[in-house]
Amino acid sequence: MNQMINGKARSAPGARKERKLRAADGEGTNRKSLYEEVTAKIISQLEEGRLPWVQPWDSTACAGPALPRNAITGRPYSGVNILMLWGAVIANGWPSQGWLTYGQALQAGGNVRKGEQGTMVAYADRFVTDEEKAGVAAEGGQARTIAFLKRFTLFNVAQCEGLDPGLARDPLPLPGREIIPVAEEVIAASGVDFRIGGDEAYYVPSADFVQVPPQPAFYAQVDYYRTCLHELIHATGHPKRLARTFGTSFGTKDYAREELVALSGQSAPSATLQ
Template sequence: MPHALRDAQPASGRASLYAEITTRIIAELEAGRLPWVQPWGGADTASLGLPRNASSGRPYSGINVLILWGAVFAGGFSGQTWLTYRQAQALGGTVRRGERGTTIVYAARFVPDRERLRAREEGETAQPIPFLKRFTVFNTDQCDGLPENIAPMPPPIPAGLILPRAEALIRASGVEVRIGGDRAFYHLQHDCVQVPAPQSFFEPVNWHRTALHELGHSTGHPSRLGRDLSGAFGSRKYAFEELVAEIASAFLCAALGIVPTVRHADYIGTWLEVLREDDRAIVRAASQASRAADYLLACLPEGTMPGREEEGGGDRGDG
């Protein structure tokens, strides 16, 4: 991925950061690239996995995954571990002179004093508003003097174990998965996933990528995360939910060590419409995709997969 998601420069106003991120995602989509899958397209990329903080070991989530995957690809870094400047110093290391950091974001909510006053006067509940805060991290490849094996990424899962783990996740989810037919979809009323037989795919690994995409949709069921799944085919709601499921599938594949081929960008046009209409849509979609992936990964036996937290703690927010 080019520098589209790297080295964001300061901009004025809280809303500008949403616009900045959205503009860069749009540029990638207009070029026919999917920011959530391209980092795994070459032989020289870093090991598969979710980016994590090298000091705390906590994986990043939401839009930060896309930003950091892009930075790994653009910078040719060998790993997915990151530190702030102060964290590198605290570990006895240093960021090399001249290295440029990557700007990521912390999402939270706050209630302005004016809104608090209005709610008190009208006897209503004060409504918080979302905001993004910037901070800068450096890949551990950009640092010197760090202790060895600082929060190392887990080794790739051997090829023979990838599919069983994905199948175990599907079973643990409790969602009925029906195999057969020539279409892949999630049926909300029946709460089941339909996926063609594995032998229908040119590469068997893509059966799992497809199943995880549809399983991502299933997390929107009212008994789970309760997303709005009412969008009719071709609508903005439908396109947004497809975006959530597509990114959730990418997050799940990375967490499970699966490297599927790039999915045909069926929905790029409608995704672009959604992003151009709402510059917070990609942040919301990535946040909801993280929640969907977290929900499904939590179905695995305790200790099988690590939890996710954003740098700095607190509520990640919807953006």
């Protein structure tokens, strides 16, 4: 119901609030749908054994050591988008962390190759409706913002063709080895059979050895040593050392406890590596 104030129709006090709630409900529905979609994507990566947020190296040994970023502006993506884009790079073995929208590929003088599938990411922000601005101008007070979340699609530069050569470049590859003496001393002092190679990091209790990917496969040099320490801490649980009980199945209490030991143990010494 409207009220007449100074000859002008004004919304009843409850009407403005009701409109806000309706708008917020609509935005909430969209956010929920997008959250569910992102969650489903991450769960599928977990089921496939791909955990880019705890695997700080590139199992393809192709992509450069960088956060995903816009190939035109060089601006890095953030939040859950990092997980989504890292997961896509790892799954497809693309040699770049550069991304573009379909329109940006055209802007860069090229195009997305026919048949390529994009990767969904999200953009979050807040805005003030015109109605809210008008209400604040007339009644005073502080404008209330409405949160929104929208999706858009990105394509890796490896999915494009004909792009201008002046795009933001991937960082140079890491050197084959960058020695951090204190970390090397810890590795040597452990007495554990320590092997470098492959595209996985693990400790094998039955054979008592640790294996990690080579340094150039990691997104940051320090992550190489963090991973080394993590696996070496697992090795301290061997029967001839501290004789901890290892869980053999993901999700069991023993497995979770052992991972907590390794995570808490690597955090303190790894702080000295930076």
